[in-house]
Structure formats: structure tokens, C-alpha cells
Amino acid sequence: MFAAGRAGFVFRRALACIGFAAALGPLSGQGAAELVGIWVGSLRVRSQTLTIVFHIEGRPGSFEATIDSPDQGAKDLPVSTVTLDGALLRLESSMLHATYQGTLSADGTSLSGTWTQGGARLPLDMAKKDAAPVISRPQEPKPPYPYKTEDVVVENKRAGVRLAGTLVIPLPHANGSAVRATGGEASGEGPFPAVVFATGSGPQNRDEELLGHKPFLVIADYLARRGIASLRCDDRGTGQSSGDFSKATTFDLADDVEAEFAYLASRPEARKGSVGIVGHSEGGLIAPIIASRDAKVSFIVLLAGPGLSGERILTLQGAAIARAAGKSDREIEDAAAINTRLYAIAEGPGDAASLRAKLRGAYLDWLAGNTTMKSEERAAAEAGADRAVDQLASPWFRTFLSLDPAPYLAKVGIPVLALDGSKDLQVPSKENLAGIRAALGSRAGGMSPKSALLELPGLNHLFQHASTGSPDEYGKIEETFAPEALKAIGDWILGL
Helix, strand or coil: CCCCCCCCCCCCCCCCCCCCCCCCCCCCCCCHHHHCEEEEEEEEECCEEEEEEEEEEEECCEEEEEEEEHHHCEEEEECCEEEEECCEEEEEECCCCEEEEEEECCCCCEEEEEEEECCEEEEEEEEEECCCCCCCCCCCCCCCCCEEEEEEEEEECCCCEEEEEEEEEECECCCCCECCCCCCCCCCCCCEEEEEEECCCCCCCCCCCECCECHHHHHHHHHHHCCCEEEEECCCCCCCCCCCHHHCCHHHHHHHHHHHHHHHHHCCCEEEEEEEEEEECCHHHHHHHHHCCCCCCCCEEEECCCCCCHHHHHHHHHHHHHHHCCCCHHHHHHHHHHHHHHHHHHHCCCCHHHHHHHHHHHHHHHHHHCCCCCHHHHHHHHHCHHHHHHHHCCHHHHHHHHCCCHHHHCCCCCCEEEEEECCCCCCCHHHHHHHHHHHHHCCCCCCCCCCEEEEECCECCCCCECCCCCHHHHHHCCCCCCHHHHHHHHHHHHCC
């Protein structure tokens, strides 16, 4: 997935979130007993409202405190120090240079205060509650499962990386028919059609977990119930996989997925000639890269996959998300101008140190001359300059900017299913589907007649039914993956 995070501007390696950090600390002073419990409040961050939960446990002189941000899928984040001076509470996060300071009410049931981070000061009032809010994810499957799961380890020997994952194998009934989903086909005894999953951008675990959602777990469960096996792995350096994610480019990640594909294709449960790749967002770029060079790939499924170059996607994405957030045309133009300048520097020559210096100078010059930013926004942007520059100068970002999927798609003659949501603001559907169609059609033999390119109405980048499509909505939507998108994937694979 592409969004605000890996580069810190307009695309997703991890959603641009207010960060909370770390650990234990002593708590002393009057009113300490009243602090024990669960505190819930709402933090307004630009156009987004985030639920914040403080957990304070223990006894006077020996307390532990943690923070949850349920809308962001963040839980049990420790606090570095906790102090109470009379009625004044102070929580400090040394990792992210953030603090919360609030005044405890006389009855011990509320806190009135401010969250400060990166130059931004945001009001945050908390109320004491009996329980923390529970995020509902009704589609998340729970064991026991009507299929077999197996923990596996795949080796990318060339990179020296071990990739930990979960293999899912459908189980036929005793009478020889497999578990049947609504509208599904019996799979028989096997071997089965099979897919390997390729995650979106950012360090993702095997479930592609984000904001409390586990889309790959939901898809794998659905496919297994329809007689389709699958393999999903933690990205390198993530979860139980080895390696260093921070140094990896899209091509390195493609090598990992290709090793996973080879392992899956070697399993006796996978039907020969019926093994493909399902890639989401950046994974939808990785899939055609692999398919263009590996003749054993039988089909690919591109979920919000790119049809344009990285720089073009980021430009479209930035404007779409800003517009949904209510930004003016002037603000959108200003952001596009500085991003274009920064992208040009990032793509240019130079070692890491010189690139960082050029990027930082250009960014701070732009901030100094910006007349549309509010003072608190400018302070926050200045405080985050180093992190943004590091991301822009990273190997992944520099590679991604100029990476064009068209040459790879043009070599793909196997069946391709491309699904996009009409409300996707991160990989806008019309432009990217048009790019995919043009590239597939440019091949000498044309596009495979079994290919299908579909825009699904009302769905966002995560294939949820959405109001605006803004990333701000992702964590608040209970649905993880739209049923019609699941059905489209299963129907198409089984119809090949």
C-alpha cells in the first residue's frame, strides 16, 4: 500500500500517525490512587479524530502506564515517565519527544490537558471509564478453522533471508468434497489452485495487518473455504522473518516473494500450472515483476496495483488525499511543487549525506516561504524534517520514484485480474487501471483473453466500503475486505 509514511509526505508505508512511545516510570503525589484505571479521550489531528486510551496500573510509588490508539491499531505502548504533582499529571515519551500534561479533576474522574509532539500542541481531555473501547473486526476468522494451517520457513538463499509464513491447505470432507463457501465450488481431494501473497508498502506481517485489520488473513480464509491454497509470509525484518527491511528496495522484496512462490509451487498440495500471485498495492507491482521473468507463474491478481510510475502515483495521491481533507487548490499546488522538487533531488546523483543535505535545505526553504501553513503546522513540519529527509533518501524511495510497471506488464501474457476501488485515493483507480490496460495490451500477443480489469464501486484502497476513501477512515471502518471483492477473486481463480 502506498500512503503517508515511508516518505513521510503522501504515501503509505505506515499511516501518518501521531506517535506514542515507551516505558515504565514512578508515579507519586496526591491523587495517585484516583489515577489507577482506564482513561479514554479523543485527539483531533488535522481532519482526523483518534481515540486515545491511557492504562494506569499498580499502586502509589510503583505504577505502570501504557497508551492505546485503537483507530491506528496501536496497543500497549509504554510510557517513559509518569509523574503527578498535586493534581497535575505528566506523561513523557522520550522516544518520540512527546508529552501529555493534564489536570486531574477534584472527583478523580476526568483529565483536562494537552498532547505535545513535534511542535504541535493538541487538546486532549480524558474521562475515566470502566473498560477500554473495543474495535470490532467481524470478518476476522477465529479457530478452529475448516482447513489446515502450517507454519513454514522459506529461504531466499541469494539474499540470506529466512521468511516465516503460514501455509493454508483446504481440507476435503470425508466424502471427497471440500469445504464449500456460499457460491463456491467443491475443490475435491486436491491438489489445489494456490496463491502466494505479496504485501503492500512498508514492513508488513503475513496478515498485512494495519489499524486492527488483517486483510490477508481474511482473504486466505475465504479462499481456503473455496478450495484454494495459499502462502503468506512476514516481510523480511518483520515478525518472525530475518533480514533488514530498511535497506530493501521493491526489487529485493520481489526476490523474497519469488522465493516464496517457488516454495509454494514445490508443495504437493499445489496444483501444477495453477499457482499464482496475489499482490496488494506495492505487491501489485511486485507480482508483474516476477511474472515477467518466471514462466512458472500461472496468473496474477493485482489489488489496487499501480499502472503508473511511482512519482506519478505519489502526485495523484497527494492531490486526492489533500482534496478529501478539505485543502484548498492553493495548498494542493504548493505541496505538489515542493514534492516535485524533492523528488527530483532524491532521483539525482550524490551519496546519502549530500542527498540528505540538499533535501533538508530545499524542504526548510519551502517551509520558511510558505504562507498557507498555520504556525503549529509549520512547527510540526520543521520538527519532522529529519525523519522526512531520511525517508526520501532511502534506497526504497529512490528506487520507487522512477519504477514504472509498464515494461513488466507488457511482458505478461498470463491471465491478470486487476481490481480497484472507485474511492481509492492512494492508487486512484481510473488512471491506474488505464495504465495497466495499456501496458498489457501493448504486448505482441495482446492481453490474455482470461484477463479482467474491474473497478468496484464505493471501495477504498483497502477494499472497504467507504464514505470518502480517505486513509483517515481505514481504522474506523469495521469491514476489513468487501465481500464482493472476495467473491471476484475466488470466482476468477476458480474459473481459470
